[in-house]
Structure formats: C-alpha cells, structure tokens
Amino acid sequence: MEMGLKIVMWKVLLMVVALLCSWVSCGTASVSYDSKAIIVNGQRRIFISGSIHYPRSTPEMWPDLIQKAKEGGLDVIQTYVFWNGHEPQPGKYYFEERYDLVKFIKLVKQAGLYVHLRIGPYACAEWNFGGFPVWLKYVPGISFRTDNGPFKAAMQRFTTKIVDMMKAERLFQSHGGPIILSQIENEYGPMEYELGDPARAYSEWAAKMAVDLETGVPWVMCKQDDAPDPIINTCNGFYCDYFSPNKAYKPKVWTEAWTGWFTEFGGPVPYRPAEDLAFSVAKFFQKGGSFINYYMYHGGTNFGRTAGGPFIATSYDYDAPLDEFGLLRQPKWGHLKDLHRAIRLCEPALLSGDPAVMPLGNNQEAHVFKSKSGACAAFLANYDSHSFAKVAFGNMHYNLPPWSISILPDCKNTVYNTARVGAQSAQMKMTPVTQFSWLSYNEETASYDDTSFTTVGLLEQINTTRDVTDYLWYMTDVKIDGDEGFLRSGYYPVLTVLSAGHALHVFINGQLSGTVYGSLEYPKLTFNQGVNLRAGVNKISLLSIAVGLPNIGPHFETWNAGVLGPVSLNGLNEGRRDLSWQKWSYKIGLEGEGLSLHSLSGSSSVEWIDGYLVSQKQPLTWYKTTFNAPPGNEPLALDMGSMGKGQVWINGQSVGRYWPGYKASGSCSACNYAGYFDEKKCLSNCGEASQRWYHVPRSWLNPTGNLLVVFEEWGGDPSGISLVKREIQSVCADIFEWQPTLMNWQMQSSGKVNKALRPKAHLWCAPDQKISSIKFASFGTPEGVCGSFREGMCHAHHSYDAFEKYCIGQQSCSVTVAPEMFGGDPCPNIMKKLSVEAICS
Numbered sequence: 093m094e095m096g097l098k099i100v101m102w103k104v105l106l107m108v109v110a111l112l113c114s115w116v117s118c119g120t121a122s123v124s125y126d127s128k129a130i131i132v133n134g135q136r137r138i139f140i141s142g143s144i145h146y147p148r149s150t151p152e153m154w155p156d157l158i159q160k161a162k163e164g165g166l167d168v169i170q171t172y173v174f175w176n177g178h179e180p181q182p183g184k185y186y187f188e189e190r191y192d193l194v195k196f197i198k199l200v201k202q203a204g205l206y207v208h209l210r211i212g213p214y215a216c217a218e219w220n221f222g223g224f225p226v227w228l229k230y231v232p233g234i235s236f237r238t239d240n241g242p243f244k245a246a247m248q249r250f251t252t253k254i255v256d257m258m259k260a261e262r263l264f265q266s267h268g269g270p271i272i273l274s275q276i277e278n279e280y281g282p283m284e285y286e287l288g289d290p291a292r293a294y295s296e297w298a299a300k301m302a303v304d305l306e307t308g309v310p311w312v313m314c315k316q317d318d319a320p321d322p323i324i325n326t327c328n329g330f331y332c333d334y335f336s337p338n339k340a341y342k343p344k345v346w347t348e349a350w351t352g353w354f355t356e357f358g359g360p361v362p363y364r365p366a367e368d369l370a371f372s373v374a375k376f377f378q379k380g381g382s383f384i385n386y387y388m389y390h391g392g393t394n395f396g397r398t399a400g401g402p403f404i405a406t407s408y409d410y411d412a413p414l415d416e417f418g419l420l421r422q423p424k425w426g427h428l429k430d431l432h433r434a435i436r437l438c439e440p441a442l443l444s445g446d447p448a449v450m451p452l453g454n455n456q457e458a459h460v461f462k463s464k465s466g467a468c469a470a471f472l473a474n475y476d477s478h479s480f481a482k483v484a485f486g487n488m489h490y491n492l493p494p495w496s497i498s499i500l501p502d503c504k505n506t507v508y509n510t511a512r513v514g515a516q517s518a519q520m521k522m523t524p525v526t527q528f529s530w531l532s533y534n535e536e537t538a539s540y541d542d543t544s545f546t547t548v549g550l551l552e553q554i555n556t557t558r559d560v561t562d563y564l565w566y567m568t569d570v571k572i573d574g575d576e577g578f579l580r581s582g583y584y585p586v587l588t589v590l591s592a593g594h595a596l597h598v599f600i601n602g603q604l605s606g607t608v609y610g611s612l613e614y615p616k617l618t619f620n621q622g623v624n625l626r627a628g629v630n631k632i633s634l635l636s637i638a639v640g641l642p643n644i645g646p647h648f649e650t651w652n653a654g655v656l657g658p659v660s661l662n663g664l665n666e667g668r669r670d671l672s673w674q675k676w677s678y679k680i681g682l683e684g685e686g687l688s689l690h691s692l693s694g695s696s697s698v699e700w701i702d703g704y705l706v707s708q709k710q711p712l713t714w715y716k717t718t719f720n721a722p723p724g725n726e727p728l729a730l731d732m733g734s735m736g737k738g739q740v741w742i743n744g745q746s747v748g749r750y751w752p753g754y755k756a757s758g759s760c761s762a763c764n765y766a767g768y769f770d771e772k773k774c775l776s777n778c779g780e781a782s783q784r785w786y787h788v789p790r791s792w793l794n795p796t797g798n799l800l801v802v803f804e805e806w807g808g809d810p811s812g813i814s815l816v817k818r819e820i821q822s823v824c825a826d827i828f829e830w831q832p833t834l835m836n837w838q839m840q841s842s843g844k845v846n847k848a849l850r851p852k853a854h855l856w857c858a859p860d861q862k863i864s865s866i867k868f869a870s871f872g873t874p875e876g877v878c879g880s881f882r883e884g885m886c887h888a889h890h891s892y893d894a895f896e897k898y899c900i901g902q903q904s905c906s907v908t909v910a911p912e913m914f915g916g917d918p919c920p921n922i923m924k925k926l927s928v929e930a931i932c933s
C-alpha cells in the first residue's frame with residue numbers, strides 16, 4: 093500500500109476510535125457515558141442525586157443528613173464548591189469546619205454514596221456574590237465570566253486547586269473515590285445569549301480548561317445547550333422531561349430538579365407539593381432520563397453573611413425533603429423514597445433502550461421499556477390536571493388520578509402513583525424551651541472618630557466596605573439659618589435620599605427619623621420624608637445596609653449599593669438644597685462590630701445595662717445574655733418574631749441576618765398539586781414575617797454559659813425572643829382504599845398472595861415520642877389536609893377504634909385500610925379513603 097494511503101487510513105481509524113470513545117467507555121476512565129446513562133465501572137446506572145451544600149449545615153449534621161438521604165433512596169450527593177468560603181483573601185485558603193470539603197466528600201463515601209462536584213467556580217445558589225470572593229472584583233482589569241484574561245487566570249487557578257486537592261485525596265472515581273461527575277461554570281447558556289461572541293469564546297475555553305485537568309470523570313455544563321464535547325449539557329428546572337442533550341451520544345441528565353424555592357426577605361415562603369415533584373421526576377424517567385438531582389435535598393441555612401440576592405433570607409429551607417433543621421419533611425421525603433424504590437425496580441428495563449410510546453386517551457399515554465432479557469416496565473401518564481382517567485393497558489384497566497403517573501415495574505401491577513401519597517405527613521411545632529433576661533448596650537449614632545474619613549460627594553458602598561460588613565455610615569452637616577421659614581410654619585423640610593440599596597436608616601441629630609428598604613426584585617430605594625431640623629448645625633447620618641451581594645445576572649459584579657444620590661432638602665427659603673456634592677464623612681461598620689461585641693472577649697469590653705431599664709423599640713441596640721443548652725437532641729431555633737432587623741450570634745458564631753420586621757407580601761391562596769408548577773404558585777406566610785425562626789446548630793452550644801448577642805437596628809422587643817425546639821406535633825395518613833403499594837406488589841410477585849391486598853396506614857412519631865391521642869380519624873369521604881381534616885358525607889362510625897387500640901402509647905403503628913377495620917363499609921360503591929391524625933408527645 094502506498095505510504096500516503098496508509099497515513100490516511102490510520103487517520104480515519106484514529107478518528108473512528110476517537111468518535112467511539114466519546115460515546116463508549118474508553119481507556120482507563122472508570123466513569124464514562126453513552127446515550128442512555130452515566131456508566132460506572134462498565135455499567136449503565138440510573139442515578140438519583142440530591143443537593144446538600146456543605147457550608148449550609150455543620151460538620152456535626154453531615155453524617156445524619158447523608159444517612160437520611162441514603163434512606164430516602166439517593167445514591168449521589170451533589171454540591172457546589174464555595175470559592176469565597178475557601179479563599180477569603182487572595183492565596184489564603186480555608187478548608188476547616190463548615191468548609192471542610194474533603195471531610196464532607198469522605199463522609200459521603202463512607203455512607204456508600206457518590207458525589208457530583210460542581211466546582212463552578214461560579215455557583216449562583218443564592219450565595220453571596222454567587223460564590224466569588226469580593227476581592228476578585230478588585231483584580232485590575234477583571235470582568236467576570238467572559239473572555240477576560242484576569243478572570244480566566246483566577247478561575248483556572250481555583251479550579252485546578254480544587255481538582256488537585258481531590259486528586260491528592262484520591263476522591264475521583266478514577267482513583268477509587270466517590271466523585272463520578274463534575275461541573276464547570278453554571279447556567280452559562282443565558283449569559284452566552286446576552287453577551288455574544290466573547291461569551292462563546294469563554295465557554296469554549298472553560299470547557300477545554302476543565303477537560304484538560306484530566307479528572308477521569310465526565311464534566312457537565314448545566315443550562316448550556318452548546319456545551320462543547322465531551323462535556324454533557326444538562327437541564328435545570330421544575331420539569332425537564334422535554335429536554336434532550338445536544339448530541340445523540342450524551343445521556344439525559346437533570347442537574348437541578350427544584351424541590352421548592354428559596355425565600356427572600358419580604359417574600360412569602362414557597363412550597364412545592366410532593367405529588368407534583370414526583371410527577372415531574374417520573375415524567376423525566378419516562379422520557380428516557382437517567383440522572384436526576386434534587387435541588388435542594390437539604391437546603392439548610394445561610395449562616396453569617398453568606399446569603400446572596402440581595403435580600404435572600406437566612407433560611408435556605410427550600411421546602412426540601414430534609415428541612416432546614418435536618419428533619420424529614422413529610423410526606424415529601426417519604427413520597428420520594430417510595431418513588432425511588434419504584435424507579436429502581438424498573439432500572440433494568442429503563443436502561444436498555446428507548447421506550448415505545450402509545451396513546452391511552454386524549455391526554456394519556458403509556459411509555460413501555462423492554463429489555464432483551466425480558467424485563468418490562470411501564471409508565472402510565474394522565475396529563476389532565478382536572479379529571480381522572482380510566483385507561484386500558486395490556487389486558488387490564490387502570491384508574492389514573494389527574495396529573496399523575498403510575499409506575500408498573502412488570503408492565504402489569506401498579507406499585508406507585510405520583511398523586512397517591514402513601515407516606516405519612518407530619519405537622520411540626522416549635523416549643524419554647526428558654527426565655528432570656530437581657531443586658532443592653534446602645535450603639536451610638538456614628539460620630540466622627542479615627543476610623544471615619546471625609547471626602548466630597550457620595551461613595552459606592554461595596555467599593556468602600558469591600559463587604560467586610562453590611563453597614564456603612566454616610567454623615568454630613570446641614571446648617572439651618574434662624575430665619576428659615578419652616579422654623580415658624582411648623583412644616584418640616586423634606587429630605588430626599590436616593591440609594592442603590594439595599595436598606596437605609598435615616599438619623600437626624602441622632603434620632604431615627606425613618607427607614608426604607610428595597611426588595612430582591614427592586615433593591616433601589618428612595619427616602620422622602622419631612623425631617624425635624626433646628627436652627628444651627630444639624631447632623632444627618634445615613635446608615636446604609638447591604639443585605640447580601642447579587643448572585644445572578646449579567647456582570648452582577650458591577651452592580652452598585654449604597655447612597656449614590658442625589659441627596660437633597662426641599663422646603664427651605666432657597667427652595668431645594670442639593671447635599672450630594674458637599675463634604676460627607678464615612679464610617680465602615682458599627683462601633684460594636686469594631687469592638688467585636690458578638691464575641692466572648694469583645695462583649696466584656698463595654699458597660700452593659702440591665703435590659704429591663706432600657707426603653708423598648710430602641711434602634712441601634714446590642715443585647716446580650718447567657719444561657720444553658722436545653723437537654724435533648726431536637727434541633728433548636730431562635731424565635732425572633734418580636735424583633736425588627738439585625739444580626740444574631742451565639743458563642744461568637746453568626747447565626748445570620750434576621751428580619752422578621754419585613755412582612756411577606758403576596759397572595760397565599762390555596763394551591764392544588766395538579767397543573768404546571770412555578771415558584772409563585774404555592775406560597776405561605778403572607779402578611780407574616782418572611783422568616784421568624786433562626787436555626788441554632790446544637791454543636792455550637794456548650795452545656796452552660798452560652799453567649800447570645802443580638803444587634804437590633806430598627807427597634808425590637810427582646811423580651812419576646814425565645815429558644816425553641818423543633819419536634820413533631822402530629823402525624824397523618826391520608827390513604828385511598830386500593831391505593832397501590834410496593835409491599836402489595838412484592839407479596840404478589842413472590843406468590844405469597846394472589847389478589848391485591850389493602851394498603852396500610854403507617855404512623856410513626858420521633859424515636860423519643862409516643863402517640864398520645866388520635867385527633868381525627870375518618871374512613872369514608874373525609875376532606876381537608878393534615879392538621880385540619882374534617883368528616884365528609886360518608887363516615888364510618890368506628891373510624892377511631894382501630895387507632896385507639898393499636899396506636900395509643902406506641903411510637904409507631906399500622907392499620908389496614910379496609911372497611912372491616914372501621915365497623916363495615918359506610919357507603920358501598922363510593923371510592924373511600926382514610927384520613928387520620930395522631931398526636932405525638
């Protein structure tokens with residue numbers, strides 16, 4: 093053969109191998125992928141993953157959270173890496189305590205789960221500055237997340253640092269560790285759309301930079317349709333069934349299945365019904381998906397000043413299956429656990445090929461997966477959000493509730509329906525365990541001291557504070573002549589202050605004159621009020637407050653905060669006086685911050701006065717107290733409902749910003765699980781504090797003598813603060829007769845029974861609780877939800893009997909949902925259900 097031809101053939105061969113390698117497991121990498129799934133050690137797998145962000149809980153909580161995730165049927169934990177937590181100053185790294193990334197990953201491994209590591213290093217995540225250190229903004233010539241030399245250099249340095257760390261600890265699967273996937277960037281698609289060519293160049297660069305790090309495991313880019321090969325582009329959203337990856341040889345991966353949504357100060361608290369979440373996940377698998385991650389599985393807490401936004405609340409509960417405090421959120425946790433068991437039973441069929449799709453009605457269809465070895469799994473879907481559907485499939489009939497999917501792991505028997513919740517629900521309560529007696533210390537309205545400085549005009553806040561504190565004082569003097577007309581007319585002149593955000597307290601001669609604040613949607617604000625000025629020199633002191641830096645949006649690093657002006661006085665003899673360009677003095681942070689009043693040593697540096705002597709609702713006040721840890725191991729929280737706005741610390745650690753004075757505006761009308769969900773559909777807390785309770789991790793407490801310090805900006809009543817424990821108040825079951833159950837199916841398929849069995853109502857309180865009474869029980873057509881059940885038209889008169897007999901005094905119990913348990917069928921030929929609520933104490 094001619095030499096030239098040989099070379100050409102070689103090249104062709106190499107290209108074929110390269111192409112094959114991009115979709116078949118190749119080389120030494122132990123994690124790869126093909127069109128169906130992520131492949132680990134040569135095996136296609138269905139992966140069910142959940143986000144737990146390590147700094148949003150404490151290392152002491154991690155093992156329990158991971159264990160509960162495992163029991164919930166997860167096999168992967170996903171987390172971002174939080175750059176600003178790890179590199180607070182350039183080149184100074186921190187990987188301790190809540191930022192002990194390696195420890196977190198090792199704990200996941202110990203539990204036998206995998207990890208999806210989203211290195212980013214842009215995170216978004218409602219985290220301060222999207223995870224970027226604030227110093228990064230001040231690197232000369234920098235522009236974030238685009239084709240910019242200084243940014244790319246910094247990003248590459250940090251990404252490499254993390255990858256090297258993971259390699260050194262042998263944490264990638266390719267080295268026997270738990271990490272099976274990584275992520276570079278985050279939701280860059282929308283940015284690319286906005287920023288055009290430089291963004292495309294940056295994205296190509298980021299992909300190549302990541303791949304060149306040779307981790308041995310695949311990378312993903314989420315919400316980025318043009319993610320370059322071999323990176324897998326993935327979907328984020330409330331539903332992702334419609335999504336397909338950009339190449340036929342990539343698997344269908346859902347990196348963020350939103351379990352709920354975040355809370356912002358001033359906003360209501362969003363929740364997402366378990367039935368709809370389960371529906372969206374079943375639909376994703378039904379359409380050939382093979383990797384799903386719940387964002388969040390445990391949301392946790394934005395401790396300290398880690399919340400982004402601005403205006404993101406301290407709680408990042410997210411209505412996740414594990415609540416902020418690490419307790420099971422029922423029925424969501426249990427309903428998903430049941431879903432995961434049903435999906436697992438289908439795994440062999442799901443992974444073997446594309447489903448056959450057949451219509452079952454106008455708005456109903458079946459997806460049938462068959463493997464060569466004979467496995468068959470079917471998903472029967474009813475997309476109608478109003479009506480039940482009776483459908484024929486195989487030679488059987490199935491009744492599908494509205495907006496639901498039934499799962500048949502053998503193509504015959506239903507083991508699960510997304511709208512039929514077999515798991516119990518739980519009502520939680522916050523029981524006060526400790527009240528406090530307070531000492532107080534008044535923070536002076538800023539005065540000029542050695543830390544203040546003076547300049548002409550108004551300064552941008554973040555450039556000035558570098559975000560070491562929320563607070564920046566703007567102070568100026570205003571001279572009022574004795575002949576000013578307003579001094580006699582009694583009409584106050586109006587002070588107008590325009591601020592880029594986020595909140596502002598206005599003090600005139602040391603007295604709080606008014607407060608204004610923005611919101612996440614509109615952080616800017618204007619103060620426009622009459623102010624009490626006197627003849628002579630008046631001190632105007634503006635306390636401007638940043639409530640978290642933005643974490644999303646094109647070039648959010650350039651967004652301003654603070655009083656940028658104009659600042660003016662109206663209603664003087666001269667008309668309007670512009671104060672913007674006169675001399676302003678600045679003071680970064682509070683006096684109490686400078687003295688570290690939140691810490692043990694700092695708090696003894698000033699004279700505190702007995703709390704009962706101070707007038708209540710006093711702005712700019714520090715409060716302190718000491719207390720002993722309450723016995724038990726229930727999670728703890730501070731009830732801050734009587735306070736306005738500020739920050740709170742325990743033993744020197746910041747619990748976070750509190751702001752119960754900001755009431756949730758919005759409409760919280762009843763919400764049905766059926767029909768498309770978005771973050772505005774199901775809301776609670778309207779008219780109340782967006783966040784009243786603030787998580788106090790048990791591990792932050794000593795047995796005795798804990799120091800609790802509160803800084804109140806606005807004026808609150810500290811006598812209303814209490815420490816509460818969170819526990820189950822009651823548990824409920826709400827179960828239809830003939831509801832499908834996995835247990836039933838297992839009995840049938842193992843030949844133990846040959847007809848469908850009745851479902852059971854399982855009730856269980858916490859391990860240290862017992863069922864003390866039955867608050868409600870009705871077999872028939874009861875109405876309402878857990879906590880407010882009521883009897884319907886049809887009610888079996890002996891509904892309580894079985895529960896009284898089998899449950900009282902027990903930690904858990906089960907009762908079969910069949911008419912004979914309740915004294916006979918109260919209304920034959922009507923579909924009945926059982927609703928029961930048991931009190932735990």
Ligand code: GAL
Binds near residue numbers: 218278328353354
């Ligand atoms: C996504 C983002 C996440 C988080 C989420 C909302 O778009 O990737 O980091 O911000 O939205 O909670």
